[in-house]
Amino acid sequence: MIRPILTHPDPILREISIPVPAVTEATLALLDDMLETMYQAEGRGLAAVQIGVLQRVAVVDTDWKQGERNPLFFVNPTITWSSETMTAREEGCLSIPNQPRTVKRPERVKVSYLDRNGVDRVTELDGMLAMVIQHEIDHLDGVLILDHVTPSQPDPIT
Numbered sequence: 001m002i003r004p005i006l007t008h009p010d011p012i013l014r015e016i017s018i019p020v021p022a023v024t025e026a027t028l029a030l031l032d033d034m035l036e037t038m039y040q041a042e043g044r045g046l047a048a049v050q051i052g053v054l055q056r057v058a059v060v061d062t063d064w065k066q067g068e069r070n071p072l073f074f075v076n077p078t079i080t081w082s083s084e085t086m087t088a089r090e091e092g093c094l095s096i097p098n099q100p101r102t103v104k105r106p107e108r109v110k111v112s113y114l115d116r117n118g119v120d121r122v123t124e125l126d127g128m129l130a131m132v133i134q135h136e137i138d139h140l141d142g143v144l145i146l147d148h149v150t151p152s153q154p155d156p157i158t
């Protein structure tokens with residue numbers, strides 16, 4: 001089921017989401033709704049808070065715009081390691097339509113999470129996948145791309 005996506009400045013987007021105690025039928029239904037909503041909105045990632053559900057759940061698919069769907073499901077994702085190498089990329093956000101921002105983030109991260117089957121996993125991500133999962137974990141902590149200082153535009157010296 002496609003759900004409405006909350007947009008900034010909806011105060012719910014600033015809430016901190018709560019860990020999911022276990023992957024249940026309700027979690028799977030939520031993940032399916034989130035994926036359908038993300039594809040319909042033409043996004044590459046969606047956090048549950050963006051449809052008003054304050055659970056630490058995110059869906060990501062960085063491949064589908066190239067023609068092949070490859071959805072990833074993250075329950076309780078946590079970054080356990082970040083590379084020192086940083087990369088600045090332009091990011092869009094379904095909750096802040098048509099206002100992309102350049103955000104500088106670690107190029108590679110390790111993420112621990114539960115998958116759809118409730119199995120503990122650790123994965124190392126780089127490139128766009130690393131960017132998207134960091135963006136979604138920001139959402140789970142009430143952080144938006146607006147909060148990141150644009151590295152290419154330092155404060156002018158006055």
Ligand SMILES: [Zn+2]
Pocket residue numbers: 092093094095135139
């Ligand atoms: Zn977003």
